[in-house]
Amino acid sequence: MQLAMFAYFGAAILLSALFVVYFRNPIYSAMALLTMFMHIAGLYVLLEAEFLAGVQLLVYAGAILVLYLFVVMLLNVQSRGRFVQKQTPAVIGLGVLAVIELATLIFHTRFYPELPAIPHPGVPTLGNTETIGMVLYTQYLFPFEIASLVLLIALVGAIVLAKGKLKYR
Amino acid sequence: MVPLSWYVALSSTLFLIGLVGVLIRRNIVIVLLCIEIMLNAVNINFVAFSKYQHVIDGQIFVFFVITVAAAEVAVGLGIIIALFRLRETINIDEINILKL
Incomplete structure (x- = not known):
């Protein structure tokens, strides 16, 4: 299933x-x-x-x-005009090389033939949302605040970029 | 139970599709869409490893990736609008004003 x-x-x-x-x-x-x-x-x-x-x-x-x-x-x-960009043959060759490398890596890696055990089997596990909330507001509190700063800067930047010619006084 | 390697294979194939899209398409909006595809490929990897290792941190990382993706889209689309106002084009190979 x-x-x-x-x-x-x-x-x-x-x-x-x-x-x-x-x-x-x-x-x-x-x-x-x-x-x-x-x-x-x-x-x-x-x-x-x-x-x-x-x-x-x-x-x-x-x-x-x-x-x-x-x-x-x-x-x-x-x-209008062309659909794709012009590329040189060297770029295409490098792309094929990258694909071959990736396929080799995937097929030769052993990904956990046996799954690791659940860390604390006796403890009843919380739901997904509760667990994320607990970890996000304790262990990852500082990155969480930084993320809000990133969003604020992106907000201001997007408005400034899209507004065009500003009249500075 | 689906093997973990299948998720990794799916995610890397998806990343490859996004990468090819960024490299070959001329329309700058499609290039931004392909960047979203690549970010989602990475997210699938994070969530799969988070489940198979019983560690929640991978899902927290996905949360931050989504935040950064939203910021990137807002700024990127602002740049596209500004460029379109300047050059009347959205083809990448016609935008070369930074070239010497």
Whole structure:
């Protein structure tokens, strides 16, 4: 059952990612990306990360993708001319080399033939969201605050960049 | 139980698709979308290892990756709008104003 679910989600993710690269119209690409985000959320549920599945749907599918669609429709650029960039043969050769290297690495690595044991078997485990909350607000409190700073800077930067010519007085 | 190597293979294939998209596409919006694909590939890896090792920290990392991705999208789209206002194009190979 789990294998079948993994096969479905994995195949859908790869197919929609290919469509993102393949489609000529940016709006179709964004829609394919939406499909990919949703199936990745399904994969997170399969991996028992329910909170992250919710965050994935809310933040990626809900916020980031809408931002993309806004910009694509705002610019309204018909793609004309070539579809892909020009590349030299050396670049293509290097790409093939990278693919071969990656495949070799994956097929020659032994990933945990036996799973490590659960650290404290007697303790009843909390739910996924409770555990994340506990760790995030104790052990990772400082990175959490830094993340809010990153978001603030991105907010100000995006407004300044998109506003165009400011009148400095 | 799905083997961990399958997740790693899925994630690296997804990363590869995103990388190829960044390298070959001309439309700058699609390039940003492909960067999102690469970030998601990394996230799948984090969550898979987090489950198979019974350590929650991987999921916290995914949380921060999503935060940084949101910031990156906001700033990147701002840059795209500013560039479009300046050059009336969104093709990457026509944007070369930083070239000497």
